[in-house]
Amino acid sequence: MTFDVYLNVAVGGLLTGLVYGLMALGLSVIFGVVRVVNFAHGEMMTIAMYIAITLFQALHLDPLVMLVPVAAVLFCLGYALQAGIINPFITRPEHSQFLLLVAIAIIIINVLLILFGPDAQSVQTSYSYDSFQVGKLIVDATKLYAAGAALAVAVALYAFFRFTAIGTAIRACADNYTGALVVGLDVKHLYALTFGLGAACVGAAGVMLVLIVDVTPSLGPAYTLLAFVIVITGGLGSMPGALIGGVLIGVTEAMAGLIFTPSAKSMFAFGILVLVLLFRPQGIMGKKAA
């Protein structure tokens, strides 16, 4: 194998990794603010994937066009979930929250299974087999579009948290729960907004991933785990960290698939996680824990 092959695979992994990063960003935002570990994260993404697939099959809408509407649907879903079910659990112990979200995940997986059946589905767009060539580098068009959209969403989210009043208020909740209550912020509402935003991120990531992977109802848990690995690798609560973690894991998986065997690639992702926990528990971009 020549250097070109490695480079091509690495670039492909990098682009996929950016989409992974966006998915993980949703998890990071939710944990960073609400302090609830969303064990139904990958499952929420499969909901977005199936919405995208259904719309595509019915109306032949391009997934990239559906990005914003599907993200909006997931936002509403996330908001409702947090406001209706999870809010009473924010002061309960971790294992209690874990069970709650696992129950939600089980319900999501199996409702999707009932609705759509176990068979893998995919989306074929007009540009499915297009590619761009730069010198010896060949880049899949779908991956490039997906990665570009992921970056755009991430930048928009960053701007929201940095420059808007609501974004600032949410950051205040994350920094100091009691303080936020004292100054009169509606914390439960802000939590629900945050969960909605996290869900919208993973929804957007899901819409883009339908371009890259085949979708089955049982896809959820693997992506939930992947999101955890990425978030912890990159550093919990760090927005650039999630993207960098995503890229790192994306490239590692792609290279491992090339050099060893594709079925062993997730082993390397977990290997990286263990190494990070060992030598830099706060993650690559995370702040030093107190």
Added chain:
Amino acid sequence: MFARLFENVSRRTLVLLGVLLVGMFGAPLVASDYLLTVLILILYFAYIGQAWNIMMGFAGQLSLGHALYVGLGAYTAAALYVHFGIGPWLGLLVAVPVAALAGAFIGFLAFRFKVGGVYFAILTIAVAEFARVGFDHLSWTKGSSGLFLPVAQYTHNDLWLLRGQPVMFYYVLLVATVLAFVFCRALLKSRIGYFWLAIREDETAARSAGIDTFRYKMIAVVISASMTSFAGVIYAFYYNNLFPEQVFHISRSIEIILGPIVGGVGTLFGPIIGAFLLTGMSETLIAALAALGVDLPGAKQVFYGICLLLVIMALPDGVWPWLSRRIGLTEREK
């Protein structure tokens, strides 16, 4: 030592325990084959739940990767049997240390570097997943194509080699569950138990009180892992086939911990009640859906999920603390 086990136990509790014990020991006399397999499953989950509870309920360390210890125990014993003809009880001498080492490895990584809470939980998942993919590619245990134990029609039960009918496994698991229960009770009443509870409630305070938190958390992981691996050995010889995708899968780990959480984390009866409730519920749902003529893949799990959701919303501490107040038992292991 023995007298302390019965300290502060009300007569009512003892009577209930006695009835339960007699009932369980007599059950195979009346139970049908189907019911017996369900009871075996219940005991299996009750036993592992008890083991998991040592880590989470006593020492406060949330493990989401207990399938790792089940799998290591199962694979070690099965591979020794298949390759060298070494029976399960001798195999235990290898299987338990292997699982204990794995537990010590995770504990060492985590506790040395103060990895706690959610991070610890993710680490346990990561190691279990690592093992799953690793065993998929390990040719000594036949990789992803699965490791099979030789089976035949058994006319008598060979307890030494664990080859025989379900009823033998039932009694082995029943004895194990009873022993685990007594052992956990003894642990809770010992110094270690009090240290664990102190660590669970407030680790910083425990450390300032002079408790070597690293050491006692390590002890919890190692005990829990060792106990769990025994269930793995039984699993291997009961089912006679092992696939990494099934044994190490994250959903196995989740299954294991649902029982004690639903039953009541940190209580001695929680894992047992949880196992009865969840396995019972699951089997009832299968029967009910079959009776209604619903043949949708996934329908059972949806109901199961909804039931879980309702239980955890209604009884955040689990069923047992609520039930024990209801039936007026003074004993409250908290």
